[in-house]
Amino acid sequence: xxxxxxxxxGQTKPFAxxxxxxxxxxxxxxxxxxxxxxEALKPYGITPTQYNVLRxxxxxxxxxxxxxxxxxxxxxxxxxxxxxxxxxxxxxxVARDRDTPDRRFVTTRITRAGLALLGRLDEPMTRLHTRQLxxxxxxxxxxxxxxxxxxxxxxxxxx
Amino acid sequence: xxxxxxxxxGQTKPFAxxxxxxxxxxxxxxxxxxxxxxEALKPYGITPTQYNVLRxxxxxxxxxxxxxxxxxxxxxxxxxxxxxxxxxxxxxxVARDRDTPDRRFVTTRITRAGLALLGRLDEPMTRLHTRQLxxxxxxxxxxxxxxxxxxxxxxxxxx
DNA sequence: TGAAGATAGATGTTATAACACGTATATTGA
DNA sequence: TCAATATACGTGTTATAACATCTATCTTCA
Numbered sequence: 077x078x079x080x081x082x083x084x085x086g087q088t089k090p091f092a093x094x095x096x097x098x099x100x101x102x103x104x105x106x107x108x109x110x111x112x113x114x115e116a117l118k119p120y121g122i123t124p125t126q127y128n129v130l131r132x133x134x135x136x137x138x139x140x141x142x143x144x145x146x147x148x149x150x151x152x153x154x155x156x157x158x159x160x161x162x163x164x165x166x167x168x169x170v171a172r173d174r175d176t177p178d179r180r181f182v183t184t185r186i187t188r189a190g191l192a193l194l195g196r197l198d199e200p201m202t203r204l205h206t207r208q209l210x211x212x213x214x215x216x217x218x219x220x221x222x223x224x225x226x227x228x229x230x231x232x233x234x235x
Numbered sequence: 236x237x238x239x240x241x242x243x244x245g246q247t248k249p250f251a252x253x254x255x256x257x258x259x260x261x262x263x264x265x266x267x268x269x270x271x272x273x274e275a276l277k278p279y280g281i282t283p284t285q286y287n288v289l290r291x292x293x294x295x296x297x298x299x300x301x302x303x304x305x306x307x308x309x310x311x312x313x314x315x316x317x318x319x320x321x322x323x324x325x326x327x328x329v330a331r332d333r334d335t336p337d338r339r340f341v342t343t344r345i346t347r348a349g350l351a352l353l354g355r356l357d358e359p360m361t362r363l364h365t366r367q368l369x370x371x372x373x374x375x376x377x378x379x380x381x382x383x384x385x386x387x388x389x390x391x392x393x394x
Numbered sequence: 395t396g397a398a399g400a401t402a403g404a405t406g407t408t409a410t411a412a413c414a415c416g417t418a419t420a421t422t423g424a
Numbered sequence: 425t426c427a428a429t430a431t432a433c434g435t436g437t438t439a440t441a442a443c444a445t446c447t448a449t450c451t452t453c454a
Contacts, residue, residue: 080384085308089294094376095364099268100310101383106265107311108387109258123440135248143403149245151259152266155442158404163440180402180449205254208389212382217253220382223375224260225239228267230367282410302433314412317434322410339419339432400451411440421430 102227109208116204120197125154126164127201130194133170133186140185142176169193261386268367275363279356284313285323286360289353292329292345299344301335328352 081101082090091097113124122130132149133141141149147157154160161184164170169190172182186194209217240260241249250256272283281289291308292300300308306316313319320343323329328349333341345353368376 079380080387081380084387085310086304087294087308093361093364094373094380095368096361098368098371098376098380099272099364101380102261102265102268103310105383105387106261109261111312113258125440135246144401145245151244151262153270156440159440178402178450182403202252202255205252205258209254209257209386211389212257212385214253216382216385217257219378220386221238221240221253221257221260223371223379223382224264226371226375227368227379228239228243228264230370284410303431315410318410337420337432341433395454397454398452400449402449403447405444405446407442407444409440409442411438413438414436416435417433419430419432422428424425424427 098227102224112204112208113201116200117197120193121167122169122193125150125152125160126169127197128152129160129164130169130186130190133184134191134194136185138185140183142181142183146184164190257386261383271363271367272360275359276356279352280326281328281352284309284311284319285328286356288319288323289328289345289349292343293350293353295344297344299342301340301342305343323349 078090079097081087081097081104084104085100091100110124113127117124117127128150129146132146136145143157143161146161147154161170161172165172165184169187170184171187172184174182176183212220237249238256240246240256240263243263244259250259269283272286276283276286287309288305291305295304302316302320305320306313309316320329320331324331324343328346329343330346331341331343335342371379
């Protein structure tokens with residue numbers, strides 16, 4: 077029986093190895109999920125990466141976070157956190173201040189407008205997540221989360 | 236017990252839902268795996284997407300594939316397949332011809348140089364895949380592949 | 395104390411992604 | 425048969441990613 081992924085990619089030959097099929101399955105699933113999140117966020121004028129930043133900053137609270145701390149908490153590696161935050165600052169969703177004793181640090185905090193945007197997004201995003209993955213049920217979701225964590229053990233961290 | 240992903244992202248609060256944690260787990264795992272593949276391919280001067288295209292075209296054989304067929308077989312959605320193939324053609328790894336009865340189609344085929352490059356990559360990439368995911372073993376890999384396929388059922392296809 | 399190195403961040407530049415629109419060929423149906 | 429539509433692909437443009445390099449501040453230690 078050809079695999080589900082094979083059919084999705086219109087591929088005639090089976091995969092060379094289970095490892096390879098798993099690699100492509102992860103990439104495919106991430107692309108599909110990310111695409112639907114991007115579509116859902118589009119009406120609000122932000123990208124999944126920007127949404128991720130805003131959630132990180134909401135989690136950090138009033139203290140805020142410096143640039144590198146934000147960058148290291150993001151799901152995907154971003155090589156240019158400065159201009160990512162520039163754009164969010166220009167939209168008024170975050171604010172930056174060089175207000176620590178160590179003058180090298182620039183603290184970024186989510187603004188009232190950023191919190192308001194996240195507030196408007198919380199419900200639709202939760203519904204989206206449920207619609208996308210809810211059918212798996214708690215048991216399978218927990219297994220999936222565990223297996224993915226185990227999968228990440230095999231490679232060096234994103235550094 | 237805080238989840239593994241929580242620790243990786245330096246996050247203090249638990250995730251809002253299993254669905255959300257699963258979403259982020261998939262994205263995180265894909266980013267980590269993609270990054271290591273990109274690093275491995277860098278010495279050869281191609282990106283993961285280009286590698287993917289070359290594999291698709293090798294699979295298609297002498298017949299080749301038209302632009303949209305290539306695009307639809309890629310793991311991740313690419314909105315500009317023309318210039319992606321332009322770059323591969325400029326590197327001499329693929330060749331294009333408008334040689335079908337229907338003059339709208341442009342057939343793309345992998346060149347001898349493209350095949351040679353893939354040949355050099357086959358072994359190191361297989362080793363990389365094994366190093367990244369081999370420790371899971373066949374049983375867990377099969378489960379992971381199945382769960383990811385099931386996860387993709389919840390959302391509309393990438394169209 | 396002050397030069398060397400480390401750290402945090404900004405900036406310049408090129409390549410690619412993303413989106414809208416344009417062109418050529420083929421198909422359909424009045 | 426020929427105008428309308430569909431299909432396959434290309435092009436123009438802007439935004440962002442990716443990479444290298446630069447500046448400012450702080451730390452370390454001879």
